Amino acid sequence: MPAPLGLAIAARHLLHRRRQTVTSLLGVALGVAFFIAIASMMQGFQKDFVNRIIDSSPHVTIKDEFRTPPPQPVESAYRGAVIQLRGLKPKDEVRGLRGARAIIAALEQLPGLKVAPTLSGNALLRYGPKDLSVNVNGIVPDKERLVTKLEKDLIAGKLEGLYTAANGIILGEGVALKAGIAMDDLVSVVSPEGVVLRMKVVGIFRSGITATDNFDTYVLMKKAQVLQNRPNVINRVRIRMDDVEQSEALAKSIEARFGYRTESWQEQSSNVLGIFVIQNAIMYSTVGAILIVACFGIFNVISTVVFEKTKDIGIMKSMGFRDADIRRVFVYEGLMVGAIGVVMGWALGFALVEFMGSLEFKMEGFVRAEGFVLYKTPKHYVISGAMGLVASTFAAWLPARRASRLKPVDIVRGAA
Amino acid sequence: MTAAIPILEARRLTRELPGPVPVTLVRDIDMRVTAGEFVAVTGPSGSGKSSLLYLLGLLDSPSAGDVLVDGQPTAGMTDNALADLRLARFGFVFQFHFLLPEFSARDNVQIPMRRLGVLSAADIRGRADFLLETLGLADHAHKLPEQMSGGQRQRVAVARALANDPAIILADEPTGNLDTKSAETVFSLFRQLASDQGRAVVVVTHDTELAARADRRIHLVDGCIVP
Numbered sequence: 001m002p003a004p005l006g007l008a009i010a011a012r013h014l015l016h017r018r019r020q021t022v023t024s025l026l027g028v029a030l031g032v033a034f035f036i037a038i039a040s041m042m043q044g045f046q047k048d049f050v051n052r053i054i055d056s057s058p059h060v061t062i063k064d065e066f067r068t069p070p071p072q073p074v075e076s077a078y079r080g081a082v083i084q085l086r087g088l089k090p091k092d093e094v095r096g097l098r099g100a101r102a103i104i105a106a107l108e109q110l111p112g113l114k115v116a117p118t119l120s121g122n123a124l125l126r127y128g129p130k131d132l133s134v135n136v137n138g139i140v141p142d143k144e145r146l147v148t149k150l151e152k153d154l155i156a157g158k159l160e161g162l163y164t165a166a167n168g169i170i171l172g173e174g175v176a177l178k179a180g181i182a183m184d185d186l187v188s189v190v191s192p193e194g195v196v197l198r199m200k201v202v203g204i205f206r207s208g209i210t211a212t213d214n215f216d217t218y219v220l221m222k223k224a225q226v227l228q229n230r231p232n233v234i235n236r237v238r239i240r241m242d243d244v245e246q247s248e249a250l251a252k253s254i255e256a257r258f259g260y261r262t263e264s265w266q267e268q269s270s271n272v273l274g275i276f277v278i279q280n281a282i283m284y285s286t287v288g289a290i291l292i293v294a295c296f297g298i299f300n301v302i303s304t305v306v307f308e309k310t311k312d313i314g315i316m317k318s319m320g321f322r323d324a325d326i327r328r329v330f331v332y333e334g335l336m337v338g339a340i341g342v343v344m345g346w347a348l349g350f351a352l353v354e355f356m357g358s359l360e361f362k363m364e365g366f367v368r369a370e371g372f373v374l375y376k377t378p379k380h381y382v383i384s385g386a387m388g389l390v391a392s393t394f395a396a397w398l399p400a401r402r403a404s405r406l407k408p409v410d411i412v413r414g415a416a
Numbered sequence: 417m418t419a420a421i422p423i424l425e426a427r428r429l430t431r432e433l434p435g436p437v438p439v440t441l442v443r444d445i446d447m448r449v450t451a452g453e454f455v456a457v458t459g460p461s462g463s464g465k466s467s468l469l470y471l472l473g474l475l476d477s478p479s480a481g482d483v484l485v486d487g488q489p490t491a492g493m494t495d496n497a498l499a500d501l502r503l504a505r506f507g508f509v510f511q512f513h514f515l516l517p518e519f520s521a522r523d524n525v526q527i528p529m530r531r532l533g534v535l536s537a538a539d540i541r542g543r544a545d546f547l548l549e550t551l552g553l554a555d556h557a558h559k560l561p562e563q564m565s566g567g568q569r570q571r572v573a574v575a576r577a578l579a580n581d582p583a584i585i586l587a588d589e590p591t592g593n594l595d596t597k598s599a600e601t602v603f604s605l606f607r608q609l610a611s612d613q614g615r616a617v618v619v620v621t622h623d624t625e626l627a628a629r630a631d632r633r634i635h636l637v638d639g640c641i642v643p
Contacts, residue, residue: 005530012518315514318475319528319576320503322496409476412510412588413466 006325010332013305020301025341027294028388032345035287035384037352042283044375046276053269056149056207058116058238059247061268062254064097065261096233103258104237112243113250116143118236119224125171125217126188130179134171134217136189138224138234147240150218153205156183161202162220170203174214189219193229287384291391298337298395302330306403313403314411327404334396335389342388346381421487422448423616424584429471429481431464441467442639445481449618451583454610456627457620459636465620466588468636472618473506473586474498485584503532507577511589513569515561521548521572522557528579547575551605567598574605585609587619591626603629 014021074083097103100117107115119138124131141159145151151159155173162168169189171181181187181201189197199219207213225231241247247264255262266273306313313326356372363370429445432438442464449455457465470476472483474490482491485505490498502508515524525544529535535543548557551571561569570590577585587606591599603619603626610617610631619630627633635642 005527009516009527012516016518311512311514312516315508315510315516316527317499318473318502318508319531320499320501320506320580321531322499324496325531407476409470412470412475412514 006328006332007336009329010336013309013329014301014333014336017301017305020297020304021337024294024297024301024337024392025344027297028291028338028341028392029344029348031287031290031294031391032342032384032388033348033352034290035283035387036346036349036380037356038283038287039380039383040353040374040376041356041372042279043377044373046279047375048373049272052208053265054244056153056209056212057265057268058147059241059244059265060113060239060251060254060262062097062103062237062239062258062260062262064095064235066259067255067261096230096235097237097260100234100237103260107237107239107254112241112246114143114146114240116140116147116238116240117221117234118238119221119228119230119234120236121224121228122192123227124190125175125179126190127179127181127185132175132179133215134175135215136169136191136224136227137216137218137236138221138227139218140221144218147238149207150205153207154203155206157201157203159203162218165200165202167197167199167223168202168219169199170205170218171201172213172216173204173206174210175217176201176204178214189217189227191227191229193227195227195229197223197227199223287387291387294341294388295391295395298334298392299398301337302333302396303399303402305333306330306399309403310406310411313406314408317406317408318412323404326406327400330400330403331393331396334392334394334400337396338389338392341392342385345384345388349381349384422450422484423486424449424472424618425484425487426468426472427482427484429468429478429483431467431471431476432479440639442471442636445471445639445641447634447641449584449616451616452610452614454607454617454631455619455634456630456632457618457634457636458622458624458627461622463636464639465636467639469586469588469618469620473508474502503528504580505582505584507580507582507585509570509573509577509585509587509590511592513561513566513573515569515572515576517561520558520560521553521564521568521575524561524572525575525579528576532580544575544579547578548572551575565598567594567601570594570598570602571605574602578609583615585615585617587617589620589622591621591623599623599626 072083072085072088074085096119104115104117107113117140121136123134123136125134141162145159150170154170157170159170162170169187176182179187183201183204185201186198187201189199203218205213219227221234225233239250241250244265248266251262251264251267254260316326353374353376357374360371425448426445430443431441433441445468457468459465467476471478474483474485478491482489484490485501490501493501515521516527519527522541522544525547526540529540529543545554545557548554551574553568553571553575556564556568556572561572564572570593574590585606590606591602594602606617606619607629609615621627
C-alpha cells in the first residue's frame with residue numbers, strides 16, 4: 001500500500017473522533033512535557049550540586065587514616081592462619097600524616113594540580129551562652145586560595161585577616177547565624193585537648209553547601225596546631241586538579257604510593273551521588289507512569305476506531321487491502337497521535353522549563369538555592385520524543401493487529 | 417461472446433461452518449461464468465446464495481472444492497495473494513454501500529486505484545471522475561456518503577467496484593435497500609456491465625423479476641443448485 005493512502009485514511013479516522021484524539025494527544029504531550037521539565041530540574045540540581053562540590057571542596061583529600069588497619073606482625077608470620085589476639089591496645093602516638101612534608105613536596109612535582117596542607121579537628125566554639133561544635137581547619141591561606149574557593153565564598157572580611165589579626169578565625173555563615181556572631185566579635189574556641197583560644201572573627205563565608213556552612217571554620221595552621229596541641233602536625237592534604245575527571249585515578253595512585261586513605265570528591269560525596277541515582281529512578285518511573293496512562297488513551301481511541309470501523313475494514317479487505325495494509329493504517333494512527341503529541345509536549349515542556357526558570361524562591365537543603373537550577377539539553381527532547389513515539393506505536397499495535405485479523409466475510413455477512 | 421476458459425469457475429465447492437452441529441452453507445457447487453455473462457443467483461433466505469458469492473469472491477475459503485479465476489486454482493494461495501487477486505480482478509457491491517464515511521464520493525472511488533498504485537495521481541482522479549460521470553454522479557463527486565441518497569450511494573459503490581477495471585463483478589443484494597426506481601437503475605447498470613463491457617457479473621438477489629433479466633439464473637435451495 002502506498003504510504004500516503006494509509007496516512008490519509010488514518011488521518012480521516014482521527015479527525016472524525018476529534019475529542020478522543022485530543023485527549024490522547026494531551027496524554028502524550030503531558031508525559032513528554034513533564035519529562036522535559038522534571039529532567040531539566042533534576043539534572044539541573046544535580047549538575048549544580050556537583051559543580052558546587054567541585055568548585056568549593058578539594059578534588060582529592062589525603063587523610064591520616066588507613067583503609068584497612070595495618071597487619072599485626074603475627075599475621076604476616078603465619079599467613080592465612082586463624083589468629084586470635086587478646087588485649088590489643090592501639091599505640092598512643094601523635095596522629096597525623098607522617099612525612100607530610102615529603103608527601104607535599106612529591107605531589108607538588110606533579111603537573112596540573114595544587115596542594116594545600118590542613119590540620120583539621122573538632123572544637124567547641126563558645127560565644128556568650130552558645131556552645132557550637134565546629135570543625136576547625138588550620139590552613140595556609142596562600143595555598144588555600146589555590147585549592148578551594150574559600151576566598152571567593154567570603155561574604156565578609158578577607159582571607160588575609162588570618163595573617164593580620166592575632167588570633168583570627170573565619171566562620172561559616174550558618175555558624176555565625178546560629179550563635180549570633182558578627183564580624184570582629186571575639187569568640188572562645190575550646191579544643192578536646194583543653195586548650196582555649198580567644199579568637200577574633202575576621203571573615204564569614206557562604207559556600208552554598210549547607211553542611212559546610214554550618215560546621216566549618218578556618219584558622220591559621222599554627223593556631224590550629226596550638227589548639228590541638230599537635231605542633232608541626234598536619235592531618236589532611238587537599239589537592240585541586242586542573243582536570244576534575246582525573247580525581248579518582250589520582251586518589252588511587254596516591255593511596256597506593258603513600259598508604260594513606262585518599263578520597264576523591266566522588267567518594268567524599270558518595271552519599272549524595274547515591275541519592276541522585278534514586279532521584280533519577282523516581283523521575284523515570286514517574287514519567288513512565290504518565291506515558292503508560294497516555295498509552296491507555298491511545299489504545300482506547302484506536303480500539304474504538306477499530307470497533308467502529310469494522311465495516312470499513314471489511315470493505316477495504318474485500319477490495320484487496322492486505323492484512324498488513326490494515327494494520328499499517330491503525331499503527332499510523334498511533335504514530336500520528338504520538339508524533340503530534342510529542343511536538344506539543346516539546347512546546348509545553350519548553351514553556352514549563354522557561355516558567356520554572358523565571359521562578360524565584362529561597363530554599364535550603366543540601367545546598368542553598370534561589371530558584372530552580374535548570375539543565376537544558378536537546379538530549380531531553382530526543383529521549384522524551386523517542387519514548388512518546390515508541391509508547392504510542394505500541395499502544396496502537398495491539399488494536400491494529402486485531403483489526404488486521406478480522407475476516408472480511410464475517411463483517412460483510414454480519415452486516416448484510 | 418463466450419471465451420474458451422471460463423473467467424470464474426467453482427468446482428465441487430463446499431463450505432461448512434465447524435461446530436458441535438456443523439452447518440453446511442453450500443454443498444458441491446459446480447458453476448462457470450464466462451466474460452460478458454450476467455448470472456443471477458436466487459433462492460430463499462438461508463439458501464446459501466450469499467455464502468456462495470463470498471466463496472466465489474475469495475472472501476471466504478471453502479471447506480472443500482476450489483474456485484478458479486482465469487482458469488487458475490486459488491486453493492492454497494496465501495491471504496496476500498488472494499487480496500492482490502481481489503484488488504486487480506474483482507469488484508464488489510454489497511447490499512449496504514460500505515462507502516468509507518469520511519471520504520467524498522470521488523475519494524471513495526479513488527481508494528482501490530490508489531491501493532493498486534498503477535495509475536498516476538492525475539489519472540486516478542480522472543478515472544474516478546469519469547466513472548462517477550458515467551453513473552450520472554458528476555455533480556455529487558465532492559459529497560460525503562451521508563449527503564447522498566441511497567441510490568446515489570449504491571451507484572458510487574458500483575463506481576468504486578469498477579475502479580480497477582475488474583473482469584468480475586460480484587454483487588450481493590445490490591438493490592435490497594433501494595426503492596424500485598433506483599433498483600431499476602442499478603440493475604440495468606449491471607446488465608450493461610456484462611453486455612456492453614464484457615465483464616462477468618454475478619448478482620445475488622431475491623427479486624425474481626430482476627433475476628429474470630439475467631442471462632442465466634442459478635437457483636439455490638439449502639446450499640445446492642436446483643434446476
